[in-house]
Amino acid sequence: MNAMTLLLTVMSTTLVYSAPLIFTAIGGTFSERSGIVNVGLEGIMVMGAFASVVFNLMLGKSFGGATPWLGLLVGGIVGLIFSLIHAVATVNWRTDHIISGTVLNLLAPALAIYLTKLIFQGRGQTDIIQYPLDTMTIPGLAQIPFIGPIFFTSTSLVAYLGMIVAAFGFWLLKYTRFGLRLRSVGEHPEAADSLGISVYRYRYIGVLISGFLGGIGGAIMAQSITLNFSISTIVGQGFISLAAMIFGKWNPLGAMGAALFFGFAQSLAIIGKYIPVISGIPNVWFTLAPYLITIVVLVLFIGKSKAPAADGTTFIKSN
Amino acid sequence: MRIKNTTFYSIWIPITSVVLGLLVGAIIMALSGFDPLANYISLLTGALGSANAIGEVLRSATPLILTGLGFAVANSAGFFNIGLAGQALIGWLASVSFALAFPGLPSILMLPGAILAGAIAGALWSGIAGFLRAYFGASEVITTIMLNYVALYGTNAVVKSFLAAGDGDYSKTIPAAARLRTPFLEQLTQNSTFHWGLLVALAGAVVIWWLMKRTTMGFEIRAVGLNEDAAQYAGMSTKRTIIAAMLISGALAGLGGAMEGLGNFQNIIVNTALPPIGFDGMSVSLLAGGSPIGIVLSALLFGILKIGGLNISIASTTPPEIVDIVIAAVIFFVGANYIIRFAGQRLSSLKGKKEGATK
Secondary structure, X not given: OOHHHHHHHHHHHHHHHHHHHHHXXXXXXXXXXXXXXXXXXXXXXXXXXXXXXXXXXXXXXXXXXXXXXXXXHHHHXXXXXXXXXXXXXXXXXXXXXXXXXXXXXXXXXXHHHHHHHHHOOOOOOOOOOOOOOOOEOOOOHXXXXXXXXXXXXXXXXXXXXXXXHHHHHHHHHHHOHHHHHHHHHHHOHHHHHHOOOOHHHHHHHHHHHXXXXXXXXXXXXXXXXXXXXXXXXXXXXXXXHHXXXXXXXXXXXXXXXXXXXXXXXXXXXXXXXXXXXXXXOOHHHHHHHHHHHHHHHHHHHHOOOOOOOOOOOOOOOOO | OOOOOOHHHHHHHHHHHHHHHHHHHHHHHHHOOOOHHHHHHHHHHHHHOOHHHHHHHHHHHHHHHHHHHHHHHHHHOOOOOXXXXXXXXXXXXXXXXXXXXXXXXXXXXXHHHHHHHHHHHHHHHHHHHHHHHHHHOOOHHHHHHHHXXXXXXXXXXXXXXXXXXXXXXXXXXXXXXHOOXXXXXXXXXXXXXXXXXXXXXXXXXXXXXXXXXXXXXXXHHHHHHHOHHHHHHOOOOHHHHHHHHHHHHHHHHHHHHHHHHHHHHOOOEOOOOOOOHHHHHHHHHHHHOOOHHHHHHHHHHHHHHHHHHHHHHHHOOOOOOHHHHHHHHHHHHHHOHHHHHHHHHHHHHHHHHHHHHHO
């Protein structure tokens, strides 16, 4: 492999592997900014992955090329509905956020495989989908010399979409009235409540956004990497997204940057053996890298001070 | 409205949660066209219908008692140890490695050695999270989740490169001296995988009950869990207590893993996912509200559900995953206990009013 193709391969696998993490990590950011800890991202991704694959297999013929994109939407909607469990439990029923998130993680694989077996005559995994989210070359941009071939040739369009969502999310949180209110219920719900902001409503919105984006994340994973649904479709990506959110200091752009970095680390596990300097390092170290780096970053740079002040607390409205 | 926290509720909540969880399972089965009643009956016969089945239930409950206790100890100190699965896996690896490294040891040294190796390895693994929490304030929820995956992929790499023969995905079987399964127990339970580990688990429950209720360390752990600042002000070393709680928690999880290695599997395999005893142990402990007796009982319930669940899919076409859905629903209701208490108090106050009205 020459340097150019190598660079291109690194770039495109990084984007492919980052895309699910970008969406899910931004989702987690919205939930936690509203004050609801969401360790259930993994379960939400499972449901999104499951729904998109079923949709893709069942209705692929009717929608043709639009199928995988509609699949993302379907995954997002199912993720959103699934996250309602977390919202009701944490916002209304005062459940510990981590217990409730863990319930999502326990429930999702069981429910998704149960339904898979019902739909596909007892088989625990689906067929390979016929309409995957392929890598594509972006017309126009790909013609730019040097940059074009590396960034815009056979690349993951959906990862770029994720970057746009990150920028939009950043703007939404930082510069709009909606964002200010969402952050205020995560920092000091009593104060927000005294100003007439509905803490419950904004916390619901935060969790549902995480459900929608997490579902999309799962759908991307299933439709661009594993290409079917089974128990091993989502194995830890939700938790890596959670790490990306923390690494990115609860900021959508930061979360995106961290997701790109973790995607890069995962892509090294796949193509590391072709890169001269690091080809001697056993693969397991690249697999472990995102997790180890998260711990180191957490210890060295973040501590416990940066999370939204009321993250993980239950707000009880007094009459 | 204030919700009272009484012993009454500590029994009432798990029972209500289990009933509601089973109800959710029944509704899902009915909606998907299966017969809930017939399935629950075949669950019960599959779990308790023969000596073999009872042996399997007890075997399946054994590691859950230990991981459940592990979760409870950390939780008393105010930590959410999500890393039980990773700690158990490291314990499994250590116990099997010990047994394979010293094949000539007599049983009297071999078994305690291998079990101890599992406990120590699990303790060291969770000790990392405890240390980082105590000295750097790093959230144990995040560090233990990350350490879970480090344990999973790290253990797999060790098994593949050092313990498996050739390209295999599993280690050699451990020597007979290290096995917790014995011909006597197999004869007793119609060749089930029941093993002596149950005694280790029950001893663990007694020791943890004594530790938490009767020793200074247990008192300190609970004090730190209730209010870290107050405990510090009262002169307790919160850092030391945090680390001690995490070490005990990890040791118990490691023991749970050792039970899988020395009892159930008798070797170590390349795992595609984290061993289920971690999250199941957490569920067991949440259901039991952290009490050691409750943990033994709820581990037995989980054993019945898990083993009986296999029979559901033999007797009908219902996917066995229904059992895990039921378990998730049970934990959901345990977590949402506020609503159960609220309903309970509403009912009793309504009753009170009615009685008042008739007088």
